[in-house]
Amino acid sequence: MIYRRNKCYSAIGGPHHKGIAYADQKAPCFITGFGFPLADSFVLTLNPRMFLMWLNCRALISFGGVFLCILVTGCSSPSPVSTGFRVMTYNIHHGEGIDGRIDLERIAAVIKKEKADIIALQEVDRGVLRSGKRDIPAELGKLTGMSVFFENNITYQGGEYGNAILTRLPVLSSTNTHYRMLEPKEQRGVLQLVLWLDGKSLLFLDTHLDYRDTGEPERLLHVETMKDLVKKHGNIPAIICGDFNATPDTGTYREMKKTFRDSWELSGEGKGLTIHSDKPLTRIDYIWISEQVQSLKTWVPSTLASDHLPVVGEFRLR
Numbered sequence: 001m002i003y004r005r006n007k008c009y010s011a012i013g014g015p016h017h018k019g020i021a022y023a024d025q026k027a028p029c030f031i032t033g034f035g036f037p038l039a040d041s042f043v044l045t046l047n048p049r050m051f052l053m054w055l056n057c058r059a060l061i062s063f064g065g066v067f068l069c070i071l072v073t074g075c076s077s078p079s080p081v082s083t084g085f086r087v088m089t090y091n092i093h094h095g096e097g098i099d100g101r102i103d104l105e106r107i108a109a110v111i112k113k114e115k116a117d118i119i120a121l122q123e124v125d126r127g128v129l130r131s132g133k134r135d136i137p138a139e140l141g142k143l144t145g146m147s148v149f150f151e152n153n154i155t156y157q158g159g160e161y162g163n164a165i166l167t168r169l170p171v172l173s174s175t176n177t178h179y180r181m182l183e184p185k186e187q188r189g190v191l192q193l194v195l196w197l198d199g200k201s202l203l204f205l206d207t208h209l210d211y212r213d214t215g216e217p218e219r220l221l222h223v224e225t226m227k228d229l230v231k232k233h234g235n236i237p238a239i240i241c242g243d244f245n246a247t248p249d250t251g252t253y254r255e256m257k258k259t260f261r262d263s264w265e266l267s268g269e270g271k272g273l274t275i276h277s278d279k280p281l282t283r284i285d286y287i288w289i290s291e292q293v294q295s296l297k298t299w300v301p302s303t304l305a306s307d308h309l310p311v312v313g314e315f316r317l318r
Contacts, residue, residue: 083316084296084314084315085117085118085169085197085314086114086115086116086117086118086312086313086314086315087116087117087118087119087120087204087239087241087315088111088114088118088119088241088310088311088312088313089119089122089206089241089242089243089285089287089310089311090107090110090111090119090120090121090122090306090308090310090311091121091122091123091208091285091306091307091308092107092121092124092136092305092306092308093123093306093307093308094123094124094125094130094131094136094161095125095131095136095305095306096306097304097305097306097307098277098304098306098307099304102131102132103305104134104136104139104140104143106303106305107140107305107306108140108144109305110303110305110310111140111166111310112144113301114310116312117167117168118165118167118168118169118195118204118239119144119146119165119166120163120165120191120204120206120241120242121137121140121163121164121165121166121206122163122207122208122242122243123161123208123243124136124137124161124162124163124164125159125160125161126138126150126152126159126161127159128156128157128158128159128160128161129158129159130157133158133159136164137149137164140164140166141166144166145168147166147167147168147171148164148166149164149165149167149171149174149191149193150162150164151163151164151174151176151189153176153178153186153187153188153189154186154187162176162189162191163176163189163190163191163207163208163242164191165193165204165206167193167195167204169195169196169197169202170195170196171193171194171195171196172193172194172196172201173193174191174192174193174194175192176189176190176191176192177189177190177192177225177229179218179221179222179225180221180225181218182217182218183218185210185212186210188208188209188210188218188222189207190205190206190207190222190225190226190229190242191205191206191207192204192205192229194233194236197317198317200317201233201237202237202238203230203233203237203238203239204238204239204241205226205229205230205238205239205240205241205242206241206242207226207240207241207242207243207244208242208243208245209222209242209243209244209245209246209252210222210245211245216246216250216251216252219244219245219246220251220252220255223252223255223256224255226240230259230290235292236292237289237290237292237293237317237318238289238290238292238293239290239293239315240256240288240289241286241287241288241311242285242286243284243285243308244256244284244286245284246284247282247283247284248283256286256288260288260289260290261288261289261290261295262286262287262288263286263287263288263289263295263298263313263315264283264286264287264298264311266289266295266298267295267296267297267313268298268299269297269299270299270300272298272300272311273300273309274308274309274310274311275307275308275309276307276308277303277304277305277306277307277308277309278304280309285308285309285310285311286311287311287313289315291318292317292318293316294315294316294317295313295314295315296313296315296316297313297314298311298312298313298314299311299313300312
């Protein structure tokens with residue numbers, strides 16, 4: 001077993017994830033036992049390549065090949081090299097396309113085509129009458145083969161309505177925060193996951209802000225809430241996704257830009273317009289990143305599966 005920060009993981013499964021549990025260099029995992037003798041404990045920072053090499057070493061040790069193991073790997077791990085990963089933000093309009101049909105297979109096809117590793121979804125129904133009381137988060141998780149995290153922000157037509165995140169990465173924690181609302185309108189929230197990538201924690205936020213023309217004070221308040229949430233997690237990489245209902249000429253955009261970077265501005269292709277999907281005229285959907293995240297490429301796929309277009313970005317942790 002691998003023990004870390006008073007939590008126990010299996011060597012083939014971290015929390016909420018079927019796969020290898022990676023160890024942070026700053027908080028290494030101590031590996032002992034496994035039915036063969038070791039001198040005390042040894043420390044490895046696991047990544048997929050080194051994990052396979054360690055398994056080979058285990059077989060060699062079982063046959064008395066300790067010195068050969070040392071010769072092959074040095075019994076130490078090199079510093080992990082960050083690999084590229086993809087993020088998508090997508091307001092799915094409860095699965096309803098421009099043609100008025102609710103088609104979750106169509107939404108899933110968009111997601112799978114872009115090969116995103118983390119997907120922030122907005123306007124997600126669960127058990128709502130208008131979408132046939134379907135569990136949309138669960139269905140999309142099954143259709144994409146990813147872990148899904150959904151949080152309710154309001155009760156609507158006998159069901160729940162909120163944000164969801166799909167991911168193929170290990171998840172260390174999940175939290176949903178309801179914003180303080182200035183007016184008794186629709187309750188808004190921000191869903192937060194702490195993910196495990198390249199031996200580092202990654203904070204991922206998914207939100208949907210107020211759409212009203214008079215909603216700017218509320219949007220500005222919610223931007224400050226997001227900044228506070230990121231600050232509370234310390235100096236770890238952060239990505240904030242969502243439908244901000246704010247164009248680049250608004251105060252909401254300017255306040256976000258004081259702390260975070262607009263991935264489209266850094267690496268976008270084209271105009272980046274996201275609504276309406278049949279004739280997009282406005283950019284209101286964003287992927288914001290902290291300084292520890294490098295933006296490699298950002299694009300907007302063409303699809304009529306929702307009234308919004310998704311935004312997709314390729315990134316690397318610094």
